[in-house]
Amino acid sequence: MFTDEAQFNRDGVNNTHNSHVWGDENPHATLESNFQRFSVNVWCAVLDDQLIGPFILEGRLTGEVYLRFLQEELPQLLKDVPLDKRSRMYFQHDGAPPHSSRGVKNFLNYRFPGRWIGHCGPHHWPARSPDLSPLDYCVWKWMKELVYSEKLEMRDALLGHILDAADHIRNNQLKLLRATRAVHNRVAACVAAGGGIFENQL
Numbered sequence: 001m002f003t004d005e006a007q008f009n010r011d012g013v014n015n016t017h018n019s020h021v022w023g024d025e026n027p028h029a030t031l032e033s034n035f036q037r038f039s040v041n042v043w044c045a046v047l048d049d050q051l052i053g054p055f056i057l058e059g060r061l062t063g064e065v066y067l068r069f070l071q072e073e074l075p076q077l078l079k080d081v082p083l084d085k086r087s088r089m090y091f092q093h094d095g096a097p098p099h100s101s102r103g104v105k106n107f108l109n110y111r112f113p114g115r116w117i118g119h120c121g122p123h124h125w126p127a128r129s130p131d132l133s134p135l136d137y138c139v140w141k142w143m144k145e146l147v148y149s150e151k152l153e154m155r156d157a158l159l160g161h162i163l164d165a166a167d168h169i170r171n172n173q174l175k176l177l178r179a180t181r182a183v184h185n186r187v188a189a190c191v192a193a194g195g196g197i198f199e200n201q202l
Contacts, residue, residue, distance in 0.1 A: 001047040002180070003093045004135040005061060008144070008162060009039035010152055038155040042162060043069065044143075045077070046134050047089065049177035051170045052077050054162055063101025070107055092117040095127050131199050132186055138179040142169060 041061055045052040055073055057065060078086055091112045093099045100119045108116040117123040130136030146165035152158045169176065189198040 001045050001052070001089050001091055002133050002135055003043065003045040003091065004133060004140070005041055005043050005057065005096070006135075006140045006143075007039050007041055008147060008158060010037055010158065038158070040155070040158055040162065044135060044139065044166070046139060046176060046180055047081060047085070048180055049173035050081065051139070051166060051176060052081070054166045056159065056162075061096070061098050063098045063104055066098040067101065067103045067107060070104065070111070088115075090115045090117055090123070092125060092133070094125055094129075094133070095119040126195070129190075132183065132190065134176075134179040134183060137182075137186075137199075139169065139176075142175075 041057040043053055043055045043057055055069070055077060057069060059065065081089075091108060093116075095118065098104070105120055108118070108121065114122050117125050119125065119127075126132070143162070143165045146168055147158070147161040149161075152161060185202065186198070189201055192198070193201070
């Protein structure tokens with residue numbers, strides 16, 4: 001089960017510190033700036049052809065907040081996953097600092113003994129590898145295209161769009177299954193590239 005968090009805000013604007021314009025001469029480029037009045041942290045997971053979530057993580061994501069989510073909310077989110085699948089599945093998350101707290105690691109060792117993938121886990125997840133998670137290379141982009149199909153002025157409208165987008169994605173099980181099965185080809189391409197950039201070869 002691939003898991004991740006993404007931030008949604010009023011305008012869908014990324015951090016402008018990550019936006020650069022390069023040129024041998026002054027390109028006289030401008031970067032659009034927006035005043036962001038609200039944002040929402042969203043957790044989702046993908047398991048085969050199933051979208052699990054979304055779940056809104058209120059406030060700043062810390063190790064404590066994430067541990068509470070895993071203990072109290074995740075069991076409810078997994079109730080539609082068949083028991084035999086839950087007992088065999090591996091839990092994956094990336095190397096975000098809240099995922100690496102001692103409490104989180106202890107809980108995952110208890111809940112998914114030997115079956116979790118992440119920083120300091122029994123199975124390591126490579127750093128800076130969004131090209132290996134179907135949430136990063138498929139679901140988040142898909143969801144944001146749906147959420148930002150029209151301008152949003154209120155937080156409640158943003159939340160409504162997130163839930164509607166999740167329902168749309170959930171009902172496209174074939175596309176979700178193709179996204180999760182693409183992991184095999186992506187891992188093979190990553191190995192062939194020696195852990196380097198490979199998406200241009202897919």
